[in-house]
Amino acid sequence: MMRYLPNTPAEVKEMLAAIGVGSVRDLFKCVPQNVLLKEPPALPKALSEMEIERHMAELGEKNTGAAMLSFLGGGCYRHYAPSLIDQMLIRSEFYTAYTPYQPEASQGTLRAIFEFQTMIANLFSMDVSNASMYDGATAAAEAVMMALRNDRKKRTRIVVASTLHPHYIQTLKTYLEGFTGEVVLMEFDQKTGRVADKELAKIDKDTVAVLFQYPNWFGVIEDIHAIAKAAKAVEAWLIPAVIETTALGILTAPGELGADIAVGEGQPLGIPLNYGGPGVGLFTTRNDHVRKMPGRLVGKTADREGKECFVLTLSAREQHIKREKATSNICSNQGLMALAASMYLATMGKEGLRKVALMNLKRKECLVTALTKTKAKLAFTGPTYNEIAILLPQKADAVVEKMAAEGILAGVPASRYYPALDNILITATTELHSCADAERFATTLAKVIGG
Amino acid sequence: MSYTSNGFTDIKFHEEIIFERSRSGRAAYSLPADDLTGAENLVPAELRRKEVDLPELSEIDVVRHYTRLSTYNFSIDHTFYPLGSCTMKYNPKINEKMARLSAFADLHPETPLDRAQGTLKMMFDLQHMLAEVSGFAEVSLNPAAGAHGEYTGLGVIRKYFEKKGDSKRKKIIIPDSAHGTNPASCAVNGFEAVVLESGPDGKICLDCLKGMLNDEVAAIMLTNPNTLGVFETDICAITKACHDAGALVYGDGANLNAILGVARPGDMGIDVMHFNLHKTFSTPHGGGGPGSGPVGVAKHLVEFLPNPVVRKNGDRYEFAILKDSMGRVRSFYGNVGIALRAYVYLLELGKEHIAEVAEHAVLNANYIKAKLKDIYNVKYPNDTLHETVFDDSKLPNHVTTMDVAKGLIDRGYHPPTVYFPLIVHGALMVEPTETESKETMDGFIDALKDIAEKAASDPQSILNAPTKTYIKRPDETLAARKPVLKYEK
Numbered sequence: 001m002m003r004y005l006p007n008t009p010a011e012v013k014e015m016l017a018a019i020g021v022g023s024v025r026d027l028f029k030c031v032p033q034n035v036l037l038k039e040p041p042a043l044p045k046a047l048s049e050m051e052i053e054r055h056m057a058e059l060g061e062k063n064t065g066a067a068m069l070s071f072l073g074g075g076c077y078r079h080y081a082p083s084l085i086d087q088m089l090i091r092s093e094f095y096t097a098y099t100p101y102q103p104e105a106s107q108g109t110l111r112a113i114f115e116f117q118t119m120i121a122n123l124f125s126m127d128v129s130n131a132s133m134y135d136g137a138t139a140a141a142e143a144v145m146m147a148l149r150n151d152r153k154k155r156t157r158i159v160v161a162s163t164l165h166p167h168y169i170q171t172l173k174t175y176l177e178g179f180t181g182e183v184v185l186m187e188f189d190q191k192t193g194r195v196a197d198k199e200l201a202k203i204d205k206d207t208v209a210v211l212f213q214y215p216n217w218f219g220v221i222e223d224i225h226a227i228a229k230a231a232k233a234v235e236a237w238l239i240p241a242v243i244e245t246t247a248l249g250i251l252t253a254p255g256e257l258g259a260d261i262a263v264g265e266g267q268p269l270g271i272p273l274n275y276g277g278p279g280v281g282l283f284t285t286r287n288d289h290v291r292k293m294p295g296r297l298v299g300k301t302a303d304r305e306g307k308e309c310f311v312l313t314l315s316a317r318e319q320h321i322k323r324e325k326a327t328s329n330i331c332s333n334q335g336l337m338a339l340a341a342s343m344y345l346a347t348m349g350k351e352g353l354r355k356v357a358l359m360n361l362k363r364k365e366c367l368v369t370a371l372t373k374t375k376a377k378l379a380f381t382g383p384t385y386n387e388i389a390i391l392l393p394q395k396a397d398a399v400v401e402k403m404a405a406e407g408i409l410a411g412v413p414a415s416r417y418y419p420a421l422d423n424i425l426i427t428a429t430t431e432l433h434s435c436a437d438a439e440r441f442a443t444t445l446a447k448v449i450g451g
Numbered sequence: 452m453s454y455t456s457n458g459f460t461d462i463k464f465h466e467e468i469i470f471e472r473s474r475s476g477r478a479a480y481s482l483p484a485d486d487l488t489g490a491e492n493l494v495p496a497e498l499r500r501k502e503v504d505l506p507e508l509s510e511i512d513v514v515r516h517y518t519r520l521s522t523y524n525f526s527i528d529h530t531f532y533p534l535g536s537c538t539m540k541y542n543p544k545i546n547e548k549m550a551r552l553s554a555f556a557d558l559h560p561e562t563p564l565d566r567a568q569g570t571l572k573m574m575f576d577l578q579h580m581l582a583e584v585s586g587f588a589e590v591s592l593n594p595a596a597g598a599h600g601e602y603t604g605l606g607v608i609r610k611y612f613e614k615k616g617d618s619k620r621k622k623i624i625i626p627d628s629a630h631g632t633n634p635a636s637c638a639v640n641g642f643e644a645v646v647l648e649s650g651p652d653g654k655i656c657l658d659c660l661k662g663m664l665n666d667e668v669a670a671i672m673l674t675n676p677n678t679l680g681v682f683e684t685d686i687c688a689i690t691k692a693c694h695d696a697g698a699l700v701y702g703d704g705a706n707l708n709a710i711l712g713v714a715r716p717g718d719m720g721i722d723v724m725h726f727n728l729h730k731t732f733s734t735p736h737g738g739g740g741p742g743s744g745p746v747g748v749a750k751h752l753v754e755f756l757p758n759p760v761v762r763k764n765g766d767r768y769e770f771a772i773l774k775d776s777m778g779r780v781r782s783f784y785g786n787v788g789i790a791l792r793a794y795v796y797l798l799e800l801g802k803e804h805i806a807e808v809a810e811h812a813v814l815n816a817n818y819i820k821a822k823l824k825d826i827y828n829v830k831y832p833n834d835t836l837h838e839t840v841f842d843d844s845k846l847p848n849h850v851t852t853m854d855v856a857k858g859l860i861d862r863g864y865h866p867p868t869v870y871f872p873l874i875v876h877g878a879l880m881v882e883p884t885e886t887e888s889k890e891t892m893d894g895f896i897d898a899l900k901d902i903a904e905k906a907a908s909d910p911q912s913i914l915n916a917p918t919k920t921y922i923k924r925p926d927e928t929l930a931a932r933k934p935v936l937k938y939e940k
Contacts, residue, residue, distance in 0.1 A: 046801025
């Protein structure tokens with residue numbers, strides 16, 4: 001017997017008798033004979049649990065990068081994750097539950113999502129957060145689509161900082177294929193690594209939305225007030241994206257900038273790297289836009305006896321009610337990852353999150369200091385949080401290979417996305433890196449690049 | 452009544468919103484004792500924020516809070532969860548254990564490929580296994596969920612016609628029994644959804660479809676078996692008619708569990724389909740996600756798959772960028788941690804057990820149908836596969852489907868999908884899946900019989916349900932009229 005299939009042969013017989021057919025295959029008579037398989041698909045031979053464990057362990061050995069000293073960031077960040085998160089997350093009552101369509105049987109999930117919405121809204125200083133999106137990139141694309149759909153002046157020009165994560169720009173362009181909207185990129189200043197001042201002039205009266213990321217893909221914190229001012233001047237939808245969300249423990253929040261919609265990635269909030277997914281997309285907006293939002297929302301109400309309780313609400317926006325007129329096609333989101341991010345924020349609390357942010361700043365300073373002993377220097381002068389762009393005297397991808405041979409994943413070569421920036425390496429340090437790690441990085445780098 | 456053996460009694464702890472537990476000065480984190488004096492000055496003052504409003508708790512506060520919240524949930528591990536079209540099968544524990552192996556969970560997506568070959572091989576092999584069970588040429592793991600897979604698959608179709616220089620085909624035909632995500636995914640892709648009314652037997656009427664096909668139709672989007680659990684017996688004629696008219700066929704893979712290992716959508720002439728790994732391939736639903744919605748395509752559509760695709764080059768696994776791709780649909784490479792769980796599940800099923808999935812799923816559904824069809828009306832009397840749709844038309848005293856659902860909660864069962872598909876008034880859509888035993892289903896059958904009896908003899912007891920849960924029926928109108936979407940002190 002296969003362990004996930006409880007029916008015994010005797011029970012199968014009883015059930016067939018109750019149905020009134022002779023064999024299980026009789027139940028498939030409605031499937032045309034010519035498409036019924038003569039033999040099962042050619043999968044590998046079934047493995048037992050111990051064989052699977054062995055197989056996965058062997059496969060895992062080929063992921064040599066997972067255990068190395070890593071300075072990889074570029075949209076996915078490794079942070080301290082309190083042990084309680086996974087211990088709570090693996091409770092079956094959370095992870096084997098479905099979407100909370102039956103509120104009486106789902107108050108645990110509903111309450112947790114309500115708290116998630118609250119914590120994310122507070123983190124972003126926005127009025128309201130939804131119950132999550134797939135990831136930061138799709139959240140950003142949905143934000144732009146929401147602006148396009150609801151702009152009173154029906155403008156279509158979307159001004160995007162070229163320093164936004166390349167995957168986000170690519171995803172946005174894909175989503176715009178089904179819409180009327182053109183992307184105009186604001187180029188960055190080669191000196192500061194920020195959007196160049198003169199590029200802000202691209203935000204004009206035809207501009208529907210302004211989308212930018214801080215800290216940006218190079219790790220540089222944009223001149224967020226200047227971008228916000230330019231967007232406000234033409235009443236364009238201001239859409240900041242924060243991917244390294246622990247930065248919001250110290251940096252000005254999107255709501256403080258006057259954002260209309262603010263999006264982000266919740267992976268840094270206690271979620272493992274998972275080779276880039278699952279993380280969790282964050283989507284927040286102002287109260288007056290709530291009914292235009294994509295995705296699920298949980299709201300507070302009372303039950304028949306007046307007791308406080310929570311339900312999925314404002315679902316008249318959603319696909320299962322509105323079908324082609326819905327605000328988005330999203331159905332399943334990243335619920336369990338949203339729960340993980342909530343647990344992280346509840347565990348860190350206001351003090352812990354601020355400390356993490358400050359530690360990230362300090363550990364990055366250790367790296368910056370250590371680098372002064374090498375031929376490498378900072379590529380840009382703009383302020384940074386925990387990630388820096390390093391200008392190398394030679395090609396970054398070759399340096400990455402050599403550093404890897406020394407046991408260090410040094411960072412993301414910018415040339416992976418921008419071939420012209422072939423000497424720039426993007427390197428992240430978090431609270432998990434000690435200053436000794438930074439020293440090792442610098443010493444190894446000096447050895448690799450000479451001097 | 453045997454359902455009482457599945458009934459439940461419980462102590463429920465009242466739990467406030469987490470902010471109510473906050474006490475100034477408490478901490479649940481553990482961080483190194485760095486001297487952080489003046490660290491904030493590393494960021495210019497104009498880039499710093501005001502305090503973040505988050506709770507202050509000790510570790511036990513956080514643990515108790517979430518442990519207590521968890522007790523307010525039904526879950527598969529508690530009880531039978533027969534949500535139609537959602538395929539709430541058992542989520543194997545080995546999947547969870549393997550997904551947490553550091554070698555996979557702690558791998559960064561920008562790791563040089565030579566140091567990430569384990570994950571890349573897993574992705575490549577899973578793509579191949581999914582292609583094998585569905586009859587498609589290639590599969591992409593990029594989409595994050597079912598609706599995202601629909602979006603992606605329709606994007607493939609859009610790109611196909613774009614490359615052919617055919618700009619006229621902007622319509623997608625969708626049966627009225629379809630999931631709401633189908634027309635919504637069309638809209639996001641810039642397609643117009645056109646509704647095809649189901650025939651009198653709940654199936655696609657082939658002649659009606661033929662009447663709608665013209666040079667403006669890009670595709671039909673169908674679910675097979677459809678949302679009634681009925682197999683489209685004309686499927687090969689349907690796909691041929693579409694292809695003859697120059698249109699493509701999109702398959703919604705939500706109901707793949709009905710035929711897994713027994714028949715393959717690709718062999719029926721379907722051109723594109725998304726999988727729901729969180730349905731058919733046993734990955735947990737997580738209270739709403741994360742899912743994973745890979746897309747499979749026939750040979751003529753491979754070049755339009757989303758970027759990047761995992762390919763094998765000699766002995767090395769790597770990412771390929773397709774020049775005619777429909778584009779990138781998200782950051783990085785999909786919900787890889789979820790894909791890994793599906794991979795482990797398929798390893799355990801193997802060739803030996805893959806067909807038993809559909810066989811037992813269909814057997815279980817038909818058993819429930821046989822036992823209840825005289826008590827609960829079945830609008831469409833066709834043969835059904837993995838799920839069956841009852842309705843409330845035989846129930847007396849104005850007892851409705853919603854009341855039945857709430858009555859089931861009191862009897863320890865999660866309700867079926869209710870009021871869907873839209874073509875059945877008061878629908879109760881039951882999908883037991885293959886992982887449930889006969890005695891579990893017998894308990895459920897008895898509970899539904901008991902509800903029908905009480906609807907006649909003591910309707911108030913059903914109208915008052917549920918009574919055993921942490922909350923009673925909520926006021927949903929109030930929630931929508933005056934939305935409170937976050938906690939305020």
